[in-house]
Amino acid sequence: MESRCENCIIRQFNSLRAMSKEELKKVSDTKTTKKVKKGEPIFQEGEKLNGVFCVRDGVSKLSKLSANGKDQIVKLATKGEVLGQRSVIAEECTNLSAIAVSDMEVCFIPKESINTTLQKNPNFTLEVLRHMAHDLKEADDVIVNMSQKTVKQRIAEAFLYLKNNFGEDDDGFLALTLSREDISNVVGTATESAIRIISEFKKKGLIHTSGKKVGIKNERKLVELVEGF
């Protein structure tokens, strides 16, 4: 059967590729595969995770509830990414919720498999470390964007990000469709403000929309906007 980790291509994109044949076999024997419908949670902020989730298909938003009751989306995770790693490694409850933004297929890998490999396979640990170093750098960038760019710039950037990371469909719309609320939670603004700016972008010919779908029409101008004209 093709659902053995040893044969899974997804693995090539994450730290699991540093596992040995035997380690992978063990993982494969203990893992379980699970389908998650759009809108359903994979896990919730504050939960104690018994393992990590490897995304085989679909996209998940990683978000954190703020004191004022709004969710802040910290990251969008797609095919190949491993969710819950941070909290399993730090042996803490997770600080983020993971909710499916599209229908998903994820593999659950019990933390024991991860932990014993971390203890025994320095290459694996190093690989995980490198991934986390990368995530940390991205988080730094997000901090700077959040505090130094205007909402308009952040929304423009979000669209460019969606295009670069998830591509476009045949009709030229962004392949990943987010609700206006999700967009506002990515850039950290009020939903109405996001909607207003999206309308403005449309009027100015930077994007085109159809329902909640958004397509990029003038990428150059969007880039200029992000960089401050």
Next chain:
Amino acid sequence: MESRCENCIIRQFNSLRAMSKEELKKVSDTKTTKKVKKGEPIFQEGEKLNGVFCVRDGVSKLSKLSANGKDQIVKLATKGEVLGQRSVIAEECTNLSAIAVSDMEVCFIPKESINTTLQKNPNFTLEVLRHMAHDLKEADDVIVNMSQKTVKQRIAEAFLYLKNNFGEDDDGFLALTLSREDISNVVGTATESAIRIISEFKKKGLIHTSGKKVGIKNERKLVELVEGF
């Protein structure tokens, strides 16, 4: 002499404690100690680092220049923290500048010592990984604060953070004194806005000031403010 890593207490607070006796000896033989005056850089954004810096004394701000020419301070690093780890591990140029906020003493450890230990000592790698996992969580929190809290709340939180992490002096002022500009760069706002809010806090009896020094007068109210009453 007491400047050998094996005897350095600072080490207890960071991932170096997971090194073996021999590894520490090697580190100690290759490390160099350096004094950095307040305001001087340890390294600058974009530099390629040939090693990491272990903070023995003093405080450094880690910041990133934004497109609009303002610095965003991402973290304040103090005694025991290791700077430059992320970029050495990811083998990338550093994404942050490190500038001394008070007079400092740091040890430079060449990356070779770090890398060989990462290859050979899984415990060390795991320890570094745990630290980075912690940093990542903190970064997530900062993102949420930046996007969901008002400037007023962020400044209040910054003062509480400074008290909790650096303590107070004998006269009840925060032990770490930051310029108004640095404060504004921590919370991501214009210097004038930060000053205005600090004046307001003073009028309301939440803090007291003397020159650039700030002391917390009513911690409870500050906490309430951060949490949104």
Next chain:
DNA sequence: TTAAAAATATGACATTTATCAGTTCTTGTT
């Protein structure tokens, strides 16, 4: 298919924050 619910959109207005211009206070230097 249609009614109800949810999401999107828009307007009016309040609030927050940035910007610019200028003054006063500190600090370090000679």
Next chain:
DNA sequence: AACAAGAACTGATAAATGTCATATTTTTAA
């Protein structure tokens, strides 16, 4: 001690963003 340079501060005003109310469209489910 005097002065220059840089911080800190204040006011006036503009710009950005949030909030609330309401209309319209889209989606969902009976």
